[in-house]
Amino acid sequence: MNRGKIPFYLLITVLIGTGLTTAWLRHTTTEVPLIPGEQKPVWLIEGRVDFYADGGAVTVNLDLPDQAPGFRLIREQAASPGYGFAVLEDQNNRRAEWTKREAVGLQTLYYNAQYIPVDSRPIEVDIEPELQTVFWSEPQSTAARELLRGAKARSSNPASTARELIKLLNPSTADQNAELLLTKEFSRAELLVKLLNQADVPARKVMALKLEDARRRQVLQPMVELFDDGHWLLIDSMTGEQGLPQNLLLWSRGEAAQLDVLGGQNSRLTFSMIRQTVPALALSQVQFTDNLFSMLGVYSLPIEEQSMFKMLFLLPLGAMVVVFMRVMIGLKTAGTFMPILISLAFLQTSLIPGLVSFILIVGLGLLLRSYLSYLNLLLVARIATLIVLVIFLISILSLVGYQLGFNAGITITFFPMIIIAWTIERMSILWEEEGPHEVLIQGGGSLLVAVIAYLLMNVQLISHLSFNFPELNLVILALILMMGQYTGYKLSELHRFRSMSHVTDAD
Amino acid sequence: MLISPLRLSKLGMLGMNCRNRDFIGRYNRRDLYPLVDNKLLTKFLAQEHNVATPQLQFVVREQHEIVKIEQQLANMNGFAIKPAKGSGGKGIWVITHREGDHFIKSSGAEITLDDIRRHMSNTLAGLYSLGGVNDEVIVEDLIEIDDCFEGYSFEGVPDIRIVVFHGFPVMAMLRLATHASDGKANLHQGAVGVGLDLATGRCLNAVQHGMPIEEHPDTKRPLKDIKVPDWHGMLTLASRCYDMTELGYIGVDLVLDANRGPELLELNARPGLAIQVANGFGLLPRLRQIEKLNRKHYTQADERVEYVMQHFSRLD
Numbered sequence: 001m002n003r004g005k006i007p008f009y010l011l012i013t014v015l016i017g018t019g020l021t022t023a024w025l026r027h028t029t030t031e032v033p034l035i036p037g038e039q040k041p042v043w044l045i046e047g048r049v050d051f052y053a054d055g056g057a058v059t060v061n062l063d064l065p066d067q068a069p070g071f072r073l074i075r076e077q078a079a080s081p082g083y084g085f086a087v088l089e090d091q092n093n094r095r096a097e098w099t100k101r102e103a104v105g106l107q108t109l110y111y112n113a114q115y116i117p118v119d120s121r122p123i124e125v126d127i128e129p130e131l132q133t134v135f136w137s138e139p140q141s142t143a144a145r146e147l148l149r150g151a152k153a154r155s156s157n158p159a160s161t162a163r164e165l166i167k168l169l170n171p172s173t174a175d176q177n178a179e180l181l182l183t184k185e186f187s188r189a190e191l192l193v194k195l196l197n198q199a200d201v202p203a204r205k206v207m208a209l210k211l212e213d214a215r216r217r218q219v220l221q222p223m224v225e226l227f228d229d230g231h232w233l234l235i236d237s238m239t240g241e242q243g244l245p246q247n248l249l250l251w252s253r254g255e256a257a258q259l260d261v262l263g264g265q266n267s268r269l270t271f272s273m274i275r276q277t278v279p280a281l282a283l284s285q286v287q288f289t290d291n292l293f294s295m296l297g298v299y300s301l302p303i304e305e306q307s308m309f310k311m312l313f314l315l316p317l318g319a320m321v322v323v324f325m326r327v328m329i330g331l332k333t334a335g336t337f338m339p340i341l342i343s344l345a346f347l348q349t350s351l352i353p354g355l356v357s358f359i360l361i362v363g364l365g366l367l368l369r370s371y372l373s374y375l376n377l378l379l380v381a382r383i384a385t386l387i388v389l390v391i392f393l394i395s396i397l398s399l400v401g402y403q404l405g406f407n408a409g410i411t412i413t414f415f416p417m418i419i420i421a422w423t424i425e426r427m428s429i430l431w432e433e434e435g436p437h438e439v440l441i442q443g444g445g446s447l448l449v450a451v452i453a454y455l456l457m458n459v460q461l462i463s464h465l466s467f468n469f470p471e472l473n474l475v476i477l478a479l480i481l482m483m484g485q486y487t488g489y490k491l492s493e494l495h496r497f498r499s500m501s502h503v504t505d506a507d
Numbered sequence: 508m509l510i511s512p513l514r515l516s517k518l519g520m521l522g523m524n525c526r527n528r529d530f531i532g533r534y535n536r537r538d539l540y541p542l543v544d545n546k547l548l549t550k551f552l553a554q555e556h557n558v559a560t561p562q563l564q565f566v567v568r569e570q571h572e573i574v575k576i577e578q579q580l581a582n583m584n585g586f587a588i589k590p591a592k593g594s595g596g597k598g599i600w601v602i603t604h605r606e607g608d609h610f611i612k613s614s615g616a617e618i619t620l621d622d623i624r625r626h627m628s629n630t631l632a633g634l635y636s637l638g639g640v641n642d643e644v645i646v647e648d649l650i651e652i653d654d655c656f657e658g659y660s661f662e663g664v665p666d667i668r669i670v671v672f673h674g675f676p677v678m679a680m681l682r683l684a685t686h687a688s689d690g691k692a693n694l695h696q697g698a699v700g701v702g703l704d705l706a707t708g709r710c711l712n713a714v715q716h717g718m719p720i721e722e723h724p725d726t727k728r729p730l731k732d733i734k735v736p737d738w739h740g741m742l743t744l745a746s747r748c749y750d751m752t753e754l755g756y757i758g759v760d761l762v763l764d765a766n767r768g769p770e771l772l773e774l775n776a777r778p779g780l781a782i783q784v785a786n787g788f789g790l791l792p793r794l795r796q797i798e799k800l801n802r803k804h805y806t807q808a809d810e811r812v813e814y815v816m817q818h819f820s821r822l823d
Contacts, residue, residue: 376628434696487528488524489512489515493522497520497784498509500518501510
């Protein structure tokens with residue numbers, strides 16, 4: 001390789017690298033899908049608090065999930081007429097608070113939240129949590145000690161200790177000690193938490209919500225989390241299953257009461273939930289509005305500008321097609337980048353109506369232009385005349401098309417008129433000087449490039465990528481730069497120089 | 508229908524991409540382009556350097572000047588009208604003689620003074636110039652075909668294209684107009700291209716429409732017998748065009764006038780593809796050879812011509 005070319009290849013690598021990395025970072029951090037039309041599941045969870053108000057001031061305090069592992073909150077709202085509502089955040093503990101000066105009778109408060117399932121990873125905890133102090137009544141204390149001795153003997157680490165304890169506490173196989181503890185005083189989960197803490201394993205009770213599609217009146221279920229090896233491990237105190245199952249939302253983790261109602265009684269907390277699917281793209285826009293990538297993305301612009309950018313970001317691809325067709329293939333086109341403009345017009349009109357109307361306009365234009373050459377006009381005046389005539393042609397075609405019931409008639413107006421006027425002028429001169437053959441070659445070449453560019457731009461994946469990941473245009477830029485360095489033969493030259501195959505080898 | 512790229516590169520054929528990037532882009536300074544893209548500037552530059560060109564009669568620069576061309580043309584029988592910024596021979600009208608009020612073009616067509624006026628008006632407006640910029644019209648003397656080309660050209664003047672690289676003529680071709688090319692010397696319009704040996708000016712190979720031929724399609728004269736007279740003078744004239752323009756890679760179009768000898772017709776900053784087919788071999792080895800050469804030893808046109816006559820001979 002030529003040493004002087006190293007900076008160039010470096011530049012190419014940097015461009016491709018930057019383009020791909022930025023796109024990948026955008027994909028991973030803002031979850032803009034790489035493929036258009038991707039759908040994502042969303043859980044819509046509705047918490048409902050019912051209580052009887054005493055008639056005075058009411059304060060309802062509901063614990064909210066802080067960092068539910070495996071889920072991400074995308075939206076929350078409360079619907080409770082007449083109540084003031086706020087989400088209070090206190091030392092990473094989020095609580096919803098409803099307040100009202102006077103309330104009587106049955107009150108119903110709603111809290112709605114939308115969660116999307118995400119990959120759960122255990123959250124590392126820096127500080128080892130403190131052990132809870134355990135109090136037992138005297139007979140229970142002995143039973144607990146015995147139970148623990150047995151469990152500890154058959155286990156090696158906190159997780160297995162918990163598993164053994166759950167086995168011992170199983171009502172069908174419980175021994176005397178276990179039965180003594182399994183009273184109504186504690187729930188199984190509370191019992192397990194106490195026993196684990198006594199065994200010097202930090203543990204706490206958590207409240208979890210099992211998510212099943214279209215369920216109503218669900219309540220929070222108690223589960224146990226024990227601290228092992230730097231993070232919390234979830235254990236089902238009934239079955240002994242360890243780890244976080246799918247579709248289990250940890251609503252509250254070891255904090256104070258889930259629900260506090262001041263000024264009311266008979267309070268009840270129930271949940272209903274429904275599973276929805278929403279487009280991943282829309283979801284990404286809702287979630288990451290203040291992300292750096294979103295701010296640098298096109299979606300932060302007004303819709304009108306967005307649609308303009310949609311076109312703009314497709315242009316590099318068209319430019320690349322033109323470069324490829326001219327540099328590598330050697331296709332002749334009328335006007336270097338005229339084909340891109342035509343292909344953009346095709347995007348508005350769709351292919352067949354676009355092609356038909358384009359050929360119609362240029363053909364009629366050529367007829368009119370052949371009359372203009374008798375008038376002996378100055379060039380600029382002639383092209384200006386052509387522009388006016390082209391506008392008339394387009395209007396007439398649109399109107400006729402509309403009256404005949406073709407909607408495509410109206411979209412003809414998307415063709416760049418001045419470009420078309422110039423094309424007609426060039427084609428006409430070409431016709432006079434080189435004959436209709438050359439006109440067909442160059443006109444056909446332009447249309448071929450335009451159609452190829454259109455077909456590429458029309459691929460949903462490509463328009464999705466170019467709009468949502470504009471940085472990918474850096475990759476296109478790199479490809480164009482690389483093609484600009486190509487000094488090999490064009491495909492057309494292999495035909496042009498074909499007679500050289502008769503030549504005997506040079507000495 | 509296609510030839511393999513490997514075979515082309517073995518023949519040393521120069522492709523358009525390679526020419527544009529490695530030679531035109533590298534050795535032709537952009538600011539010098541107007542010197543060759545504008546025939547009028549080329550003409551003045553040639554006069555400065557004592558390079559012979561066809562005699563200039565007058566120039567039309569503005570639309571209003573077209574009115575008075577009748578007097579200017581009054582005492583001229585045959586003449587050529589050229590757009591100063593035209594390319595590829597576009598817009599060139601050759602008037603061979605007059606018949607009464609009519610002018611006769613080289614193709615035999617009869618035209619009137621009004622046709623000439625309209626043509627000039629179109630030319631001034633930029634019809635033939637790149638990008639449609641305003642242009643000028645050159646009216647100059649006709650070239651009288653030298654006897655040695657008698658029967659080799661149909662309705663047109665044969666011209667000699669020489670590719671000059673750093674002042675070294677590296678390849679030459681004689682272009683003969685045919686009936687198919689409508690009297691024009693453009694190969695892609697059907698003119699005959701005759702590759703010339705650099706040492707002697709004799710025919711190496713001849714093609715029409717990219718295919719080898721043996722005789723002129725209209726006059727049937729065998730092309731093998733062609734030998735350009737005053738070959739050394741031709742090459743020297745071509746070589747001096749490099750000193751004149753300082754463009755590293757140019758095509759020099761020369762004509763041989765029966766009375767005035769070799770004359771510079773025009774310069775071209777983007778030559779070199781068709782000439783290879785006419786010669787039957789590629790330019791690239793010669794270009795690379797000149798690139799490697801220590802060119803400081805060859806400051807004079809004569810020395811450079813000596814070098815190429817010695818090194819680039821294909822006939823023994």
